[in-house]
Amino acid sequence: MEAVFRELALRAGDVIMEIYEADDFDVKTKSDDSPVTAADEAADALISAGLRAAFPDVLLVTEEQSASHTQTADTFIIVDPLDGTKEFINRRGDFTVNIAFVENGVPTRGVVYAPARERLFYTNASGESVEEAGPFAKDKVGPQAKIAVSSPDNAALLVVASKSHRDQATDDYINKYSVSDMKSAGSSLKFCLIATGEADIYPRLGRTMEWDTAAGHAVLNGAGGAVIRFDDHTPLKYGKSEYANPFFIAHAPGVDLKRG
Structure with missing residues (x-):
């Protein structure tokens, strides 16, 4: 599963960056007054097609397909093809592609790809999280480093x-x-x-x-x-x-x- 998520996130990132680096792009407003761009829609179409082909029996919920928001299941895949649309519009770079698998209310697999920041994070087959070093190739996984939370200092x-x-x-x-x-x-x-x-x-x-x-x-x-x-x-x-x-x-x- 993580291999499919990773490849689709990278492919979506390429589509997003092509639009991001263009001289101009259209911004529309959705019914909830949030912005949406051609990058959101193109990435959603690409990811959705790939996930439906790979996992036809798993419910797919995506931000850009409102019809999917009324469906419910204990196990599902959930996608935000371009999280941080305002960051994208303002060309600030902090936007991501997000694909996750939820089991019994818990997200157990996920990939977060920040194409403008060239950072790629995901959970591996063991459920551990890694950051892969770029440059990224869709057909070949690069060096991975296991990541772990800090030991916080509550005074700082x-x-x-x-x-x-x-x-x-x-x-x-x-x-x-x-x-x-x-x-x-x-x-x-x-x-x-x-x-x-x-x-x-x-x-x-x-x-x-x-x-x-x-x-x-x-x-x-x-x-x-x-x-x-x-x-x-x-x-x-x-x-x-x-x-x-x-x-x-x-x-x-x-x-x-x-x-x-």
Whole structure:
């Protein structure tokens, strides 16, 4: 499964970068007022076709196909073909391709590819998370390094927060911690920064959907981290109504978590 996810993510990344590097591209607005580009749509078509061919009996849920949002199953594949569309539009580079496999509410396999950053993260056949070194070839896997979360220093935590969705509530919560460094990042890269030990905690007090988080969540799980609900600190589960997430906290074990 990881080989198919990896190849499709890389192919989608090529399509996305071709549009990203063009002189101009159209931006449309969806019914929920969020932006969508030709890159979102082209990547979605490519990934969906590949996944349906490889896994015809598994439910496929994708951000760009609203008809898939009403279907439910315990086991499914969930895709955000271009997470961080605002980063893409503003040419800031922090956008990712996300493909995840969910079993019984838990994302167990995932790939996060940031083509403009040339970073590729995924879970391997053992469920461990790795970062592959580029340049990337679709037909040949490059050197892989197993990644693992940090051992946090609660007197000097490394925090990562959203670049496009930062608000006062998030800042108020972060201020409950002793912070030595604060990073801003777009898209699902925030999960991956915790997975590699580049950050310790990522609180999200805002609306997200499961396709935004599942692949990054899988990568973080495979690196020894966790994602919990903000309200009661129970594990974040998948397959919820309309695939909508509550507020959550992604973190490395050892962080002295605060209540909101």
